[in-house]
Ligand SMILES: Nc1ncnc2c1ncn2[C@@H]1O[C@H](COP(=O)(O)OP(=O)(O)OP(=O)(O)O)[C@@H](O)[C@H]1O
């Protein structure tokens with residue numbers, strides 16, 4: 447469904463995305479995880495035809511992104527990081543406009559609008575101009591809009607950035623529902639929990655390079671399933687253990703208070719780079 | 726099943742905006758032409774004769790051309806530039822299957838609408854003031870062509886703009902001089918050489934010349950018409966190309 451071979455983007459001397467290789471099968475929810483400036487948005491922009499590919503190539507649904515952009519655009523839905531809704535238009539009009547851009551017939555547009563307003567729980571806001579929406583409502587409408595023309599592949603750039611946990615869960619629910627419809631999802635995030643909760647596979651991106659690519663469980667296993675965390679004056683030290691017993695034994699040998707917990711993707715990133723995702 | 730072509734959706738979107746803010750749009754289209762009319766028509770030119778015509782009859786086609794230019798240019802350039810640099814709503818179009826030529830054409834048509842609308846208001850005022858002008862089909866043909874030239878220029882300028890200042894500068898250095906020098910308010914031959922020759926480069930000069938000639942019953946001056954047609958073709962071509970090359 448989505449394939450990238452040595453996908454590269456340079457802005458002058460800066461290499462924002464560096465020889466990325468990806469292969470995402472149909473129906474998978476794939477997450478690109480990485481700190482600010484890692485190249486997540488740039489990757490999505492190349493895959494969605496918005497940014498020219500400097501080197502390498504990308505295939506979407508069997509179409510070459512550089513050579514057949516129109517065919518690619520027909521099968522993808524995009525919810526960008528910035529909320530680019532038409533704020534003077536209502537929820538309904540935003541969807542209508544999108545449907546027209548994709549040349550959907552009128553009756554189909556009508557049906558789909560009702561369906562999506564229900565899906566995103568925005569029925570009550572049907573006739574309300576978007577500039578009166580809260581951040582969470584806008585984000586939901588953005589996803590609904592991207593789904594309007596029934597794309598097979600959905601790109602979500604930071605779908606829950608800046609939202610409170612409750613709304614975030616709601617959006618996770620929406621994304622999970624898509625999986626049952628066989629839609630392939632590529633999402634980016636710098637929230638650890640989001641990648642773990644939603645994604646079957648995660649690619650960890652740092653300074654434009656893919657430094658790990660696997661299921662969250664496997665990534666964590668490779669580091670060690672358990673983390674022993676001890677707080678000392680200099681901050682926090684983490685020791686990874688394969689098994690629970692090993693972790694308990696290690697903790698027992700220490701003279702200070704420790705926490706034993708499951709490893710998370712933050713630990714994976716730390717282990718791979720020696721840095722934290724959020725400093 | 727009728728599926729509207731891509732350019733129509735772009736045009737439809739702009740019309741939706743106009744419908745939503747009609748009062749603002751109406752007033753906005755009226756202010757500048759009305760001010761020009763009051764300043765040059767009454768304030769300056771009352772009782773004056775130019776080329777054997779009452780000044781108001783002389784100046785009105787010029788003001789109509791000017792107003793058509795202003796409204797179709799800024800009607801495209803400003804909103805398109807904001808949608809590109811600020812709201813990023815243009816990306817919603819760019820990830821849809823609507824191609825660059827349709828985007829350019831839809832926007833240009835919306836610009837034409839805005840230009841024609843303001844021209845229409847002026848024509849309405851001229852009826853009200855009993856200015857002795859008969860508007861013919863060729864008058865409106867030239868008017869439309871003028872609008873298309875400047876709406877296309879608006880597309881091009883918005884695509885080239887890297888900042889909001891760019892737009893202000895473009896207006897100051899390109900649009901404003903053209904507005905005043907193109908023989909809109911006075912016959913070009915009043916200027917010393919080489920100005921009368923130089924300003925022939927301006928499309929607005931040809932718009933004003935053509936409209937004036939039509940009003941005087943002398944028909945369409947074919948040289949000016951050809952120049953306008955060339956401008957329309959070239960600017961639209963460059964505008965469409967620029968949309969296709971756009972990368973934010
Ligand atoms: N149009 C551009 N021109 C020049 N440099 C750019 C451009 N767009 C992005 N960059 C640079 O490319 C790098 C990757 O940016 P990108 O937006 O892809 O990161 P990101 O992973 O999406 O970060 P964030 O989490 O902050 O959204 C950054 O160093 C950024 O400054």
Ligand SMILES: [Mg+2]
Nearest residue numbers: 486487488527
């Ligand atoms: Mg980003």
